[in-house]
Amino acid sequence: xxxxxxxxxxxxxxxxxxxxxxxxxxxxxxxxxxxxxxxxxxxxxxxxxxxxxxxxxxxxxxxxxxxxxxxxxxxxxxxxxxxxxxxxxxxxxxxxxxxxxxxxxxxxxxxxxxxxxxxxxxxxxxxxxxxxxxxxxxxxxxxxxxxxxxxxxxxxxxxxxxxxxxxxxxxxxxxxxxxxxxxxxxxxxxxxxxxxxxxxxxxxxxxxxxxxxxxxxxxxxxxxxxxxxxxxxxxxxxxxxxxxxxxxxxxxxxxxxxxxxxxxxxxxxxxxxxxxxxxxxxxxxxxxxxxxxxxxxxxxxxxxxxxxxxxxxxxxxxxxxxxxxxxxxxxxxxxxxxxxxxxxxxxxxxxxxxxxxxxxxxxxxxxxxxxxxxxxxxxxxxxxxxxxxxxxxxxxxxxxxxxxxxxxxxxxxxxxxxxxxxxxxxxxxxxxxxxxxxxxxxxxxxxxxxxxxxxxxxxxxxxxxxxxxxxxxxxxxxxxxxxxxxxxxxxxxxxxx
Ligand code: NAD
Numbered sequence: 001x002x003x004x005x006x007x008x009x010x011x012x013x014x015x016x017x018x019x020x021x022x023x024x025x026x027x028x029x030x031x032x033x034x035x036x037x038x039x040x041x042x043x044x045x046x047x048x049x050x051x052x053x054x055x056x057x058x059x060x061x062x063x064x065x066x067x068x069x070x071x072x073x074x075x076x077x078x079x080x081x082x083x084x085x086x087x088x089x090x091x092x093x094x095x096x097x098x099x100x101x102x103x104x105x106x107x108x109x110x111x112x113x114x115x116x117x118x119x120x121x122x123x124x125x126x127x128x129x130x131x132x133x134x135x136x137x138x139x140x141x142x143x144x145x146x147x148x149x150x151x152x153x154x155x156x157x158x159x160x161x162x163x164x165x166x167x168x169x170x171x172x173x174x175x176x177x178x179x180x181x182x183x184x185x186x187x188x189x190x191x192x193x194x195x196x197x198x199x200x201x202x203x204x205x206x207x208x209x210x211x212x213x214x215x216x217x218x219x220x221x222x223x224x225x226x227x228x229x230x231x232x233x234x235x236x237x238x239x240x241x242x243x244x245x246x247x248x249x250x251x252x253x254x255x256x257x258x259x260x261x262x263x264x265x266x267x268x269x270x271x272x273x274x275x276x277x278x279x280x281x282x283x284x285x286x287x288x289x290x291x292x293x294x295x296x297x298x299x300x301x302x303x304x305x306x307x308x309x310x311x312x313x314x315x316x317x318x319x320x321x322x323x324x325x326x327x328x329x330x331x332x333x334x335x336x337x338x339x340x341x342x343x344x345x346x347x348x349x350x351x352x353x354x355x356x357x358x359x360x361x362x363x364x365x366x367x368x369x370x371x372x373x374x375x376x377x378x379x380x381x382x383x384x385x386x387x388x389x390x391x392x393x394x395x396x397x398x399x400x401x402x403x404x405x406x407x408x409x410x411x412x413x414x415x416x417x418x419x420x421x422x423x424x425x426x427x428x429x430x431x432x433x434x435x436x437x438x439x440x441x442x443x444x445x446x447x448x449x450x451x452x453x454x455x456x457x458x459x460x461x462x463x464x465x466x467x468x469x470x471x472x473x474x475x476x477x478x479x480x481x482x483x484x485x486x487x488x489x490x491x492x493x494x495x496x497x
Contacts (some may be wrong), residue, residue, distance in 0.1 A: 005200045007098060007192050017046035018192060019139055020054050021199035022060035024209025027054070033218035035191065038104045038339040039329050045102075046192045047220035055183070055228035058213035062154040062181040063234035065210030067401065070151045070179035072208075074128025081125035081173065083205040085118040095165060095197055103161050103190040104338035104372070107330070109293045112250050113166035119457035120169055120472075124177035133483070142490035149481040151179030152236040152260065155390045156229040158222075158250075161189035161341060162296045162396075166455075167241050167264075168194045172202070172212055174476040183213045183235075185225050189341055191216040215381075230257045237262060244393075244419075244466045258335060262479045263468030264461075266394045267422025268302045269452035270415035272437070273314060274428035275307035281449070283317045283429040284398070289425065289451030291325060291376045294337050295398040296345070298467075299423045299445075299453045302394065303401045305411040311404040315364055315380050318402065322376045323365040325492040329352060334482060339372035339396055346372050350398030353377055356386040356401075367400070374398055375395075394420075408437075411430065416442050421464030423452040 007018065018291045020027040029089075032046035048054075099105035106479075133148035157171030168186060175182050186195030217225055229235050230253045232454035238254055240247055241264040254261040271289065273282045306314045331337030340346045346369060353367055356379050366377025376398040382389045389401055398475050405411040415424065423445040426434040431448060438446040443464040447454055457460055462471040470479050 007094075007197050007200055014039075017048070018196050018216065019048045020050050020058070021196070021203070021212075021214045022054065022058045022227075023064075023213065024203070026291040031218075033188075035102060037101045038341055039331075045189075045192065047216050047218075049221065050215045051076060051217065051224045052228055054215045055185075055225040056232075058183040058215050059154060059156070059228060059232045059234055061210035061213055062183050065208060066151075066153055066181045069176070069181050069208060069211045072179075076175065077128050077177070078125040080205050080207050081121050081177065084201050084207075084435060085121035085175075087201045087204050088114060088118045088121060091197075091201070095193075097331070098197065099165060099190075099193045100338070102193050103164055104330050105164075105193075105293060106336050106338050107333040108336060110165065113163060116455055116457060117166050117169040121173060122165075122333070123457045123473070124173045127177040127477070130477060131441060136452055137489065140487075140489060140493060143493075144488045146486045146488070147483050148486065149178075149477065149483055151175075151481055153180060154232075154235045155180045155182050155237045155239050156235045157182055157239040158185045158226075158242060158246075159184060159186050161187035161194055162293065163298070164190045164193035164198065168198050170264075170472055171195075171239055171241065172198055174472065175237070175480045178477055178480045180237070180480055181211045183229070185217065185222065185229075187216055188217060188219045188222065219355065222456070226253070230254070230259065236260065239470070239479075240264070241470075244468075247468065262470040264298070264470045265422075265463065265466060265468040266298050266396075266420060267300075267452075267463060267467050268301055268418040268420045269423040269425070269443075270395055270418075271301045271304045271425040271427065271452060272408070272411050272415055273306040273310070274426070274430065274433070275302060275309045276429045277307075277427040278308070278429065279310055279314055279317060283314060283321055285425065285427065285449075285451040286318060287321045287325070289397055289453040291322065291337065292453050293399075294340060294374065294376070295349075296341065296396050297453060298394075299455070299461075301400060301425065301452045303389065303403065303415075305403055305405050305415055306364040307408070308404040308406055311402075315402055319364040319378055322378055322400075325372075325376050327373050327375060337373065337376055337398060340374055341372075343372065345397055346374055347397055349374050349377075349399055352386075352388040352395050353379065353399060356382045356388050359383045359386050361386060364402070376400075378402060412437055412440060419466040422448070422467035423454075423463075425450060425452045441468075
């Protein structure tokens with residue numbers, strides 16, 4: 001592919017439009033909706049506005065492709081995944097540009113996702129060779145029992161706009177690596193970064209027609225596509241990454257349709273800084289963990305519990321470091337804090353800061369905004385009744401709360417007194433103590449001496465409680481396969497009648 005792809009062109013010219021990718025072809029014509037740059041309000045692209053017909057065609061294509069894709073030898077699938085990894089890396093610059101324009105990603109965040117995605121594609125390339133099952137003993141004379149894993153069929157994926165590029169890869173490649181075919185419905189907030197670029201890469205890599213499909217839709221039209229996924233007998237699993245609010249609504253439908261649902265949801269991720277921590281390191285980890293993508297990542301640190309002995313020193317250093325983060329247009333590679341995704345996100349962040357300040361909190365740094373860029377904000381001495389301290393839901397923006405503690409046991413209890421259980425972090429020089437604390441944290445991920453915001457291709461990311469139950473890495477085999485028991489009996493058996 002030497003010429004500019006539709007997404008590359010769309011990122012550079014407002015006149016361009018994108019289309020759906022169904023059964024190995026880009027669709028033609030049809031209605032569109034505008035995709036705007038959240039930093040400057042400019043039109044980035046016109047996106048195809050699909051609905052029931054496109055979703056039905058995509059599901060039919062995925063169902064038709066399933067027998068051949070699921071039977072493809074692991075070596076052939078491996079070649080395709082490795083090729084897709086190379087293409088992803090080759091396209092780093094244009095994908096960074098699209099992500100800056102479409103969802104306000106800084107270069108740091110976009111490049112991190114692209115490298116992580118290439119690594120995940122290379123990991124997934126080997127999943128076809130994972131153990132296929134077990135041979136079990138039976139109490140019946142002459143009987144052998146085989147337990148083998150098989151793919152589910154069509155997996156329909158809902159992808160979010162925030163960690164758009166990496167999370168959409170997770171939606172395509174984890175099901176596909178285990179033999180399923182996919183239909184992806186990207187978020188309307190970032191359809192190129194959350195699915196369409198991936199279709200270009202998979203097409204160029206030579207994945208068979210129908211094995212992956214992408215249907216985009218206008219704001220407010222997600223439900224029409226979801227209807228098709230829930231109604232179709234061919235769709236065997238709904239793979240959802242997004243907010244717990246949407247997940248609850250879709251989960252009720254999955255229950256009625258008796259469909260498997262994999263959920264990767266939000267978090268209210270605490271960091272606990274013990275008195276013996278390296279303060280400089282803890283401040284750097286906190287700054288990165290809280291403000292990557294201006295606080296719009298499920299694993300961002302939302303609240304830090306600091307031993308009172310080092311609280312003031314920690315807060316002073318944190319305020320200075322966070323206050324120095326460069327804000328502005330994410331198209332500038334030196335900018336760390338770009339715009340929030342939309343006005344609603346900005347209003348929610350600002351309202352929660354105002355609420356805390358009205359109740360007597362101390363503003364350490366931030367608190368202002370310009371356009372959709374909200375300054376990274378740290379609050380201390382926040383009263384317990386302020387909305388942002390309760391952890392009742394995520395403030396999906398650049399807001400971090402710091403609280404002093406006198407008793408580490410109490411901090412441990414407070415840190416998990418939220419409905420979520422995604423990621424947590426403990427900063428200390430005492431590894432053994434931290435390990436013991438980590439075992440008592442109800443969270444899917446605990447990092448000791450590292451930020452809450454950390455990901456590696458081979459490691460399982462996922463939550464507990466209202467953060468969902470899906471897992472990435474090869475652990476996703478549990479989510480995207482089912483087991484079949486086959487018994488073989490040699491000779492006649494005895495029966496009760
Ligand atoms: P969202 O729930 O608004 O949207 C997620 C997906 O659901 C999108 O594709 C959207 O179009 C679709 N959707 C929304 N309403 C729908 C409806 N009525 N019917 C059918 N589909 C509908 O979430 P978001 O704002 O895109 O993403 C941010 C959220 O995702 C945050 O809560 C964040 O913490 C969470 N998240 C979790 C993880 C994880 O791995 N645990 C990763 C990224 C984001």
